[in-house]
Amino acid sequence: MTDSDSLQPNDPTDRYTLRSVSRALRLLDLLGEAGGTGFTVTELSAQLGASKSATFALLRTLVAQSYVSEVQPGPRYRLGRAVIRLADSLNEGLGLMDVCRPVMHELTARTGWTTRLAVADEGHPVFIDRVDGPGTIRFTTQLGRREFPHHSAAGKALLSTLSAEQVARIAAENGLPERTRHTITDVSTLMNDLSMSRERGYAIDDEEDDEGVYCVGAAFLGRDGSPLGSISITGLKRDITTWRARELGELVREHADKISNGFGGPSWQEYLLTNPPANH
Structure with missing residues (x-):
């Protein structure tokens, strides 16, 4: 047994505290406080009072x-998706469901479409909840799995908050695999699509993930303006007119802003004022 794994109580009255476990939990707390920016090894080492090794x-x-x-470059470190799974198992991780669930039910009630909730994981969506629309058609969602961001409305909504360099890096690392004949598979087209998504405040999946299925998604933001996740609606492509598509998009944007407000974050219009397109 190494020194770091030995019984080393932080408090003399607690004989059964493992220092290595305490440090690991403290490390997770620090990363939680850091939010999306994360920390380097040097920064964490200083805050933990431990050696870099x-x-x-x-x-x-x-x-x-x-x-x-x-996360590169750096590297920097931040919380991973296993923490999300733990939070979801409590069904109220950090108040996420308390804020999002009522908004999801309201959005489904107003549109008649299935609403899905995703959290952001390095620009990728991880779906953690769903509210089904009425009727017999069900759009299945595998919860807790990190998905490619380029072929879903929820994913593209998250990508629209990133810089062009960040999007290009994600595309280079993961590729842009084709899901349907409508999937965007080249970076230039994806950048143009994200630019439009950013301008209007919501992203569209027009049969890009599944044939015959149409989705609209929008990102919601935390107190510091960083993307926490996205909310999206899913329905059948049939009978989608231009005006109906715009109406759905504005509804999703409105409800994403409600979630942002619940976390003390800015609306999308406020976000754009401090994050102009030139930087993305």
Whole structure:
């Protein structure tokens, strides 16, 4: 047993506290406080009061189990999707469901479409909840799985908050695999699509993920303006007119802003004032 794994109580009255576990939990707390920006090994080491080698070992262990994610350039570290799964199992992780669920039900009631909720994981959507629309048609969603961002409205809504360099890097790392004959599979077309999505405040999946299925999604923002996730609606493509598509898009944007407000974040229009298109 190494020194870092030995019984080393933080409090002399607590004989059974493992220092390595306490440090790992403290590390997760620090990453939670950092939000989307994360920390470097050096920064975490200083805050933990541990050596860089010990801090790095903790990080690699947590990365391997998806509790921490590594982000380039840097690298920098932030919370991973395993934390999301734990939060979702409580059905009220950090108040997420308390804020989002009522808005999702309202959006489904107003549109008659299925509403889905995704959280952001390095520009990728991880769907964690769904409210089905009325009727017999059900749009299945595998919850808790990280998905490609380029062929869904929820994913493209998240990509629209990133810089062109960040989008290009995600595309280079993951590719743009084709789901249907309508899927965007080249970076230039994707950039143009994201530019339009950013300008209007919502993204569209026009049979790009599934034939005959139409989706609209919009990102919601945290207190610091960073994207926390996205909300989207899904329905059949039939009978979608131009005016109806615009109406649905504005409704989704309106409800995403309600979620942003619930977290103390800015509306999309407020966000654009401090994040002009030239930087994206």
